[in-house]
Amino acid sequence: MKVVHQRRTRWLEGQRTMLYQDLRAFLTVLKESGELVDVTRHIALQYDIAKALAKTSAVQGPALMFKNTGTAFPLVAGLYGTRKRALIAFGATEQTIHDKVLQGINNQIAPVDFEGTPPCQEIVLTGDAIDVTKLPVPVYSPKDGGPYITAGIVVSENPETGIPDIGNYRFQIHGPKEMGLFSASNHRFGKNIAYATAVGKELHGAVVIGVDPMTMFSCQVQSSDTTNDWFVAGGLRGAPVELAEAVSNGLKVPARAEIIIEFTVDTKNQKMEGPLGEYTGYYTPASPKPVARITAITHRKDAIFQGLLTGKPITENHVLKQIPFETSILRQLQAQFPTISDISINSSGGVQVYVVIAMKPRYEGEPRQAILAAMASNLHPKWVIVVDPDIDIRNAAEVEWAQSFRVKPREDVFVVDRTAAGPLDPSTDGGFSSSVGIDATKPFGVEFPDVSEVPGWRDFDLPEINRG
Template identity: 30%
Template sequence: MPIEDTGGLIEALEEAGELRRVTGQVDPDLEIAEILRRVMYSKGPAILFEDVKGHSMPVLGNAFGSEKRMQIALETEDFTEIGQRIVDMTRMEVPHGMLGKLRKLPELSKMGGAFPHVEKGGPVTEVTGEIPSLDALPVLKTWPGDAGRFITLGLVATRHPDTGVRNLGVYRMQVVGKNQLIMHWQKHKRGAHHSEIARESGGRIEAAVIIGAEPATVFSAVAPVPEGLDKYLYAGIVRKEGIRTVQCRTIDLDVPANSEIVLEGYVDPAEMLEEGPFGDHTGYYTPPEEYPVFTITGMMRRKKPVYLTTIVGKPVLEDAYIGRVIERSFLPLIRMLQPEVVDFAMPPSGWFQGMAIASIKKQYPGQAKKVMMGLWGTGQLSLTKMVIIVDHDVNVHDIHDVIWAMTTRADAARDITIIRDAPTDTLDPASPIVNLGSKMGIDATQKTPEEGYSRVIQEQVQSDPDTAQMVDSRWESYGI
C-alpha cells in the first residue's frame, strides 16, 4: 500500500530512523528556517517541530531531504521505473479482436487504476466553514531579507480553461493579508498559462493551494510532466494507485482528499502586487517584481493538520533530492525522444535549471549538437542554461569525469555553441534581461575525421589486465 498522507510519511520516516522531533518551542520567524538549513547542509534527518510559537500546528521540514527518504516516500528504490511506466503507456498497442482485448486486460486495468476518483468526503473535509485566515498557519519567514512570510511547498491546483486538464505546480506565495497571497507563478509555468487563457476570456482563474498530501502528489506537483498529462493521473502513475479527491466548497475544483490543508480561491490577473525579495534556490535574493494576487474564499483542513514546508537557498538543500528523482524518472522519457542518450544528469549545485549533462552513444558527426538542440526543445529543459554532451564511457554523475572529458575532448573554438536571445529561467541571476538570455552547449565527445579532427586519436591509458587480476587476488596481503 502506498503512503496515504503526511501522517503516514511521518510514521514511515520515524520507523526508518529518518526523523527527529523537536519538542522545545521554536519561532516560525527565521528560527525554524535556520535550524532546517543547518540540518539540510549537514545531511541530517527530517524534522517535526511540535511546538511552534503562536500556533497549534506542528511543522514538518526536510521530509524529502535525502535519497533514502525519497525512496521511502515514493516506495521505490529505482526512480527510473516511474518514467518507464509512462513510456510503456505511450507505447501500448490498441488491441484488435476479442482475443487481443482479453490479452490486454491486465495492462489496461493497471492504467485505469491510476486514474483519480472523486469521493464525498475525506480527512481534509474534517473542518470546513471556518472564516479563512492565514494567521492560523505557521507560515515561515526564511531569510532576513525576505519581504515577509512565504508558503514554499504549497501545491497550486488549477484546471486548463479549455481542455479541463488539471495541473499542480509549486509556486512560492507571499502572505500580504489574512486572506491574500501573491502568486509567484512565472510565465513559463502552466499555472500562469491557465491564468492567461482565462484572462483572454475576460475572467479570473480558480485555484486551490494544497499543503501536505500523499508524497506522490507532492512529487507530481514539482515534476515537469509532458504537456497535456493530468497531474492527478500522474500522481496515480507514481504511486501505482489512483488518488482520492474531494470537491472544494467555494470553487469548482477537486483536491486530494488526504490533504492536510486546502486554501480555496482565485487569481485575478488584473490585481497585481509587488512580490519579493525572496531568498531563492539560486543562493540569491530574487528582486521584487509584480505578480497576481490569490484571494482566499474558503478553507478546508484536518482537525489536527501538519504544516509541510521546505527551505531553499544556495545548493545543496532539500530540493536537490526531489530534483534527483525528477532527473532519474524522466530519463526513460528523454531516451524515448533522444534514443542515443545513455544517461542524463542535472547537478544540484547548478540548481538543476542551470546545467544538464547527457552521455550518448555517438554514431555520426554532429550528433552531440543534435542532442543539445533536442534537449533544449523538450519541455522545461528549454530553460536550461548549459548543456554538456559526453561519450557513453563518461560517468555523467561524476563531475570529475565530466571535466576530464571537457578538457581532453573539447576544443573551445570548435565545440562550444552559443545561442543568444533564448528563454531563460526567471530566477537566473546572470541573464541580462529577466526571462531572456543566452545558452551554451559544449560538445565534449571524441571528434572524428568527418568533424574535422585530422589527428590520430590518442590511446587512453589502461592497466595491464593480467597485472590488475594478480593485484586483485593479492590485495589483502598488501595490508593496505
C-alpha cells in the same frame, strides 16, 4: 526470514504498488528508519526554522518535525532534503530510479472520487473564520517580503479545456484572507491566470499542503499543457489519487491532504509580492503581482503543516525537483536519441542550468544534435555537456576529466545566442540568455587510447586501510 527480506528488496526496487497512501504513512517510514526527528522545544518561525533546516541539510541530516511552533499545528520540513529520502519515497535505488519513474509516467492511472467525508475536510473554515495567519508559515530568509508557503501544491484548471494542473508555487501571506502569488508566464498556472484574465473569467485555485510523496513529486514532471496531472500522480503511485470536491469551488483536491486553502485569483488589485530567496540562490525583487483571495480553509483535525527550504543550492527544493526533471527530460531525449543512457541535471545549477548527458554516439555530430535538443527543452539550460557512457555523470571529477582530455575546444565547444532563460535567472538580459554546448565524447570513428585504470580495485579487500 530470508524470504521476507527478499520480498522486501523486490518491493523497494520498483514494484508498481502504492507505497504511501498519504503524508502520514511516509512520515511513519521515515521515523522508523531514523530519517525524521521530533524537535520539541520552541523554534521561532522567523528565520530559526530556516536555520535548523539549513543545518540538517548541510550535514545530510534527518527531516525535522517541529512540535512547538507557537500555533495549533506542528510543522514538518526537510522531507525531500536528501537523495536518500527521495529514493525511500520512490521505493527505489539509484540503479532502478529512472526505470521506476518512467514506468509510472508511461502507465498513468485515472483518479477516483473519495467516498464519504474526506479527511481534508474534517474541519471547514469559511467567512469570518478564515485566517491563514494561524498556520505556522515560516519566514525563511532575512530579506524575504514576509512568511511564505513554499511546499504548497496549486490545483487549477485551464479555463478553456478544463484540464487540471498541479504545480508547486510560492505564496506570500499578506493577511488573514489574502496571499500574494507568483507563477512564471511559461508555467501552466501562469498560463491559466493569463487566459482567464484575457477572457474575463474568474480563476479558482487551491493550495494543497501535505500530500503523499508521489503526488508531490508528480508536480515536477515535465509534461505538456494537455496532460492531466492527476493521471501522472496515479501512475507514480501505482494507484489512483482519491479526489474530493472543494467546498467553495468545483475543483477536485486530494482527499487525504493535510490542509487545503481555496482561493480566487485577483489580477486587477495587485499587491507587492517579494522578495524571496529563490532556487537560483538569489533574492527575486518585489513587484506587483496577483492576489489569492481565500474563500475557504479546510484541514484534518490534527493537521500537519509542511515547510520547504529554498535558496542557495543545494536545498530541499532542488532535491525535490531533480529525479522528476531528470527522468522526464531523459524520456524526451531518448525518443530521438535512443543511445542516451543517463542524464544528470545538477542541483548546484538549480536543477535547470547545468546538464550532463551520457550517450554512445551512432554517427559524427550526434552529440551536438542531442545538446541542441536539450537546450530546446523546457529547462532552458546554459550548460549542456555530453560524455561517453564510461563517465560517471554524477561525479564532477570524471566529467571534468572528459572535458580535459576528450575535447578540442575550437571544434567541440559552441555557443548558441539568444536562447530562452529561466525567468528568475539574475544574469539574463531582456529575458534572453545564451547556452554553451560541449561535446566531451571521444572522436567518432577514431582510435583512442585505452583508459589506464587499475581493474578490480573497487572490490579489493584491504582491511589495513582506515575506512573511517
